[in-house]
Amino acid sequence: MNILLTGSGGFIGRNLKEYLQDKYTLFCPRSYELDLTNEKAVEQYFISHDIDFIIHCGTTGGARGVQDSPETLDDNIAMVNNLLKYKKDNVRVILFGSGAMYDKSRNLHKVKEREIGQFLPYDLYGQSKMKIAEITEKRNDILCLNIFACYGYNEKESRFPSYAVNQVIKGEDIVINQNVIFDYLFVEDMQKIVEHFIIHKPLHKIINITPSDSISLVEIADIVVNISGGGHCSQIKIKNPVMNNEYTGDNSVLLSEIQDLKFTSMQEGLLKLYNYIKQKSPEAVR
Secondary structure (H helix, E strand, O other): OEEEEEOOOOHHHHHHHHHHOOOOEEEOOOOOOOOOOOHHHHHHHHHHOOOOEEEEOOOOOOOOOOOOOOOHHHHHHHHHHHHHHHOOOOOEEEEEEEHHHHOOOOOEEEEOHHHOOOOOOOOHHHHHHHHHHHHHHOOOOEEEEEEOEEEOOOOOOOOHHHHHHHHHHHOOOEEEEEOOEEOEEEHHHHHHHHHHHHHOOOOOOEEEOOOOOOEEHHHHHHHHHHHOOOHHHOOEEEEEOOOOOOEEEOOHHHHHHOOOOOOOOHHHHHHHHHHHHHHHOHHHOO
């Protein structure tokens, strides 16, 4: 099977590439090789490549603490529309949504897929993901997988799980601006979920891919400190004592699709991440 994987330079795409590359024939053009917002370029790509399946991880915007550019909404929708316009009719597509489509400015407690569209997201990235969900609902060849938080190998050091691990390895304090409850999905679980839907056509069009158990940043930090054997005197410091809005999604639809799905516990996932980072930078260990 020939799979077009977009966004392979990002966290999700890179991990999917590493997981799938020995099982399928992957085509992984980077944005400088294929501009997905350029309709003519996308048309030509499909003329010259025989694609059987599409996994679209490419996106713009959505970075924490960074304001979306004015082009975020139009560019994210254009990428999807161009892929759908020029692919073959029998080619299925997996797109990635986000908890942002439910509007992150409010408290999101185990939100369900049917709640999409009830609130307009405050940010352009969230609006683009909501619009993509609307496109998905009108078709039968798209699956939209909504990620709330995913962690694991190859993530940016600024992402909290990796940040916490790096801090304890260096023997420095873990500083939390504001505690919040997340649904953190381990990257290995994400990989297996995506592969399941490559093999099996889903019964639903939009699915939250979240673990059953939610966790706060403080709890993550505690686990990391314990894994390290005390964190070389690392302390956990919270700047703002008030809890931030929860950011979690209901996974009952996911569990109805994959009934034998087992999630990696945070303890196990963080241990794997700790060992991975420690092995990559042994000189940082004291």
